[in-house]
Amino acid sequence: MEGIIIKGIGGFYYVRTDAGVLECKARGIFRKNKETPMVGDYVTVVATPEGNTVDKIHQRKTELVRPFVANVSQAYVVFAMHNPDINHDLLHKFVLSLEASGITPVLVFNKTDLATEEEREALVEEFVGTSYRIYFIEAKEKKGLEPLLEQLSGEITVLCGPSGAGKSTLLNKLSGVEQMETGAISVKLNRGKHTTRHSELIEVHGALLVDTPGFSNMDFSLDPLELKNLFPEFAPYAGECRFLGCNHDKEPDCRIKSEVGKSISPMRYEFYVKTYHELLEEKKRKW
Ligand SMILES: Nc1nc2c(ncn2[C@@H]2O[C@H](COP(=O)(O)OP(=O)(O)O)[C@@H](O)[C@H]2O)c(=O)[nH]1
Ligand SMILES: [Mg+2]
Ligand SMILES: [Zn+2]
Missing domain, CATH: 3.40.50.300 (P-loop containing nucleotide triphosphate hydrolases)
Structure with a gap:
């Protein structure tokens, strides 16, 4: 049977299916493969002598x-x-x-x-x-x-x-x-x-x-050179900086910098630069 995990507590997964919400255990093989079913997973549930079991986790989109x-x-x-x-x-x-x-x-x-x-x-x-x-x-x-x-x-x-x-x-x-x-x-x-x-x-x-319960931080690791791709407002100016691969920081003739205060907000740009340097530092520490 197909369903979606809506809750996971104490080793049990609650799967919403056409037949209602089923309490399931995960198949032992998941643990061996270091795979963990997550809330939001689309899964296949099978009935076993030990009860309902999450048998297969479908490919995650995110x-x-x-x-x-x-x-x-x-x-x-x-x-x-x-x-x-x-x-x-x-x-x-x-x-x-x-x-x-x-x-x-x-x-x-x-x-x-x-x-x-x-x-x-x-x-x-x-x-x-x-x-x-x-x-x-x-x-x-x-x-x-x-x-x-x-x-x-x-x-x-x-x-x-x-x-x-x-x-x-x-x-x-x-x-x-x-x-x-x-x-x-x-x-x-x-x-x-x-x-x-x-x-x-x-x-x-x-x-x-x-x-989500209130939390004050979100952590992600990211290559500093990829950061600029996550600011949609930079996209229209791709390839318009003097340097190919410009990171819009100290480089001269930077198209992005010339747009700050116009089509790019100063606060977002400052956040970009700050985060870029944080990611650079983090990368250095790892090496
Ligand atoms: N003034 C005002 N207070 C609100 C509004 N919506 C929620 N609150 C209050 O803000 C407080 C926190 O709300 P809550 O939903 O628990 O926030 P959560 O921590 O994000 O889940 C509660 O006291 C709510 O009554 C609103 O539109 N205006
Ligand atoms: Mg709340
Ligand atoms: Zn630039």
């Missing part, structure tokens, strides 16, 4: 480490306009790590009731040239959620963003059911536990969502 979920096709990156204030560095890190994983980021700014029109405009400016979709919502009052509901595809959407941004509120309002605890209590509960590996897929109008 693989996220934090949260540990396979086959995520898009991410709603949720940040609050205020309370907590936007950590721009973190925001761009989320976006970058999603790009690196081949997942489309959709930017969702929540708590618009706490912000001004000017603050919204500044955020739109900050992502100039990226063509990322940007939505401003007030999750608590269900304002602005229609496009987010429409864009939930048959595939898996992850809600990521810092703690307190309103991810659980958004998920509850999208589903129309209180699926997740919100506010201070859930933060407290999550703190002591390592909940990252206990991601769970939640069904919302036929689509599957993951509400």
